[in-house]
Amino acid sequence: MREDLNEGQADGPDTSLFRRFLPEIDHRTTGAVLSHPGFARIRPAYIAATTAHYEIATLPGHWQSTAGRVAALGALVCNDAVFDPADRATWPTLARFKQSVAMFGLTSPRQIDEIVARLAGTGYLTLERPPEDGRVRWLRPTERLLAWDREVLASYYGVLRQLYPETGYGPALARDPAFQRAQRAVAVTTFPVIGRFLAANADLLPFLSMNNGVRVLLMLCEANTADPMAPVRESDLAGLKPRFGFSRSHVRNVLVAAAEQGLVARAQPGGFSLTPRGLTALDRFIADTLSSHDMTYRMAVQAMEAAPLRACG
Known part of the structure; x- marks a missing residue:
């Protein structure tokens, strides 16, 4: 049975919040999340579950979890997820990394250099020399960074499952590396979406x-x-x-x-x-992040289902 993803639109707070981040993806919108009768109940769970991964002892690099550093960590994993050694346009170089993080407007080029050095020095990132071009380096997350990222994903999808148990979000909660790669690969296309909803929440x-x-x-x-x-x-x-x-x-x-x-x-x-x-500002921030994760979950599942068909074809 098809899920009714955006029930309650007529009673929602702001009709613009019921617009999809990407029109072609049927996902639960910010307005749908906000108007869910269980939203106030899951607010403390969201804060506790997601915040735990950004403490100094847990965050890759073991330093303060500024918004720019968190965005940079996500960009590193996302860029690696779409990496194809045969396609130079996908190479996870420092220049590509800086372009990705620049979309969020939270980090300067100098700060990005510091992030790369810190992560490489603490075992969360390797700098690989491609055989095709010794002038550049590939920025490759180590398993330590990827494992942290899977826990971060599971924290968001665990909260979503409390609201929408019928969806389950099973692959994310199982910390499936194949789902992680698919989700992070599609997330690359949503960087502008994230930038827009962060900017739209003017109070925050x-x-x-x-x-x-x-x-x-x-x-x-x-x-x-x-x-x-x-x-x-x-x-x-x-x-x-x-x-x-x-x-x-x-x-x-x-x-x-x-x-x-x-x-x-x-x-x-x-x-x-x-x-x-x-x-209201914090609730919108929470709902925006949950909505975007619901969207990328659906995009990742579609991509995983399509992959075997492409292989057979």
Whole structure:
């Protein structure tokens, strides 16, 4: 039986949120995810499950998980997934890597050079010399990076399965390397999509460029959800320093900036809480990422189903 992927459109928040990221792919839209009756229930699960992979002890390179570094990790795996040694246009060179990451507008060329050096030095990336051209190097993720990436994918699809158990997302949750390669290969075509939905969430956009700015707000959201009546103080978020590497003063800077933007309200004595506007921005961010993962899941399954047909033909 065909799934009704975007049920509830008439009662959705903003009709534009029900538009598909790619018109030709029938996937669950941001609006459908947001209007799901279980969305508020899975919000804490999303924050806990996805954030765990971006802690210093877990993140490849073992350093702060800035938005630019996270985007770069995804680009490395995606570029490798479409790599064909016989097709020079697909070679995962440093130049191609910089072009991919530039679509997100989060990282400078110098920072990308630092990312490559760090990942190579910590065993997450190898620089291979192609026999056809000794002047360039292929940037190849090691199994350590690929294994981390499979866990990241499973965290997003695990949350999606809580909302849509009928879909299951089995290959992603099984950490299937073949699914990972297919999903990351199709994801290359969605880099502009990701850039657009990040830019469209105007309230949250400034915090993407602040080291872990969005993560601080997600943690504030998690704390507010755990005890809605208790304003959260900077000291309450002090545990973020050993996990993510940012200081209490950085937490303060994020919260003050968010308060100036109307996303956070100051509460007495000395606490902070998300405003409805702030929660709306975070919810859209969560729904955008879940929607895009549902889309790439369907694209990857289609690609895997088509591969044997191409081989037989």
